[in-house]
Amino acid sequence: MLGTIRQFFESQLFSTEQESDQDRVCRLQLASAALMFELLKTDRHIDDRETHKLKEILTDRFQLPARQLQEIIELAEAESAAAVSLYEFTSLVNEHYDYDEKVQLIRHLWELAMADDDLDKYEEQMIRRTADLIYVSHSDFIKTKLAVRDARATEN
Incomplete structure (x- = not known):
């Protein structure tokens, strides 16, 4: 089963010369x-608030139906578990996202990271x-951190 998921993910994650726009978006x-x-x-603890926030972000960002959203989350979890480094993912972001999309990410x-009201130092390192x-x-890294922190303060 894991091999099948891995094959599917690799076929989705790595481009081919005949890649369609839909494949690239996926x-x-x-x-x-x-x-x-x-x-x-x-931080070795996935809180329900973090999971909820992940689904919210992916729903808003990608406007996926619930079934596709769940599939992407499961595939992302499997790939994340098998990944050796962040480079596998960030190289795609660098290749296809413009600067504003990178800042949004x-x-x-x-x-x-702030969804569970506890910003762990390892979460901050990973974002950095x-x-x-x-x-x-670095200035956009800090600006986005402060903007999210301030938005959370006004929500609570």
Whole structure:
């Protein structure tokens, strides 16, 4: 079963010369979701609030039906577990996202990290490393962190 999932994920994550626009979008969604799931695992405790926030972000960002959303989450979880480094995902982001989309991804990572009201130092390190790998400036890294923090403060 895991081999089948892995084959499907690899066929979705890695491009071919005949790749359609829909295939490219799917690969980017999977890479983004995998980065988000990787962040959830960072503090070794996945809180229900974090899982809910992940689904909310993926629903809003990708406008997927519930069945596809669940499939992407399961595939992202499987790929995240098998990934050796963040490079597998960030290379796709670098290849296809413009700068504003990269900043938005960092914002989503901050939203996930803060969803359980406990910003773990390892979560912050992972977001910093991701920002570095996708060439988001330090000032935008900090601005998105503060914006998410301030938005959460006004919600509570």
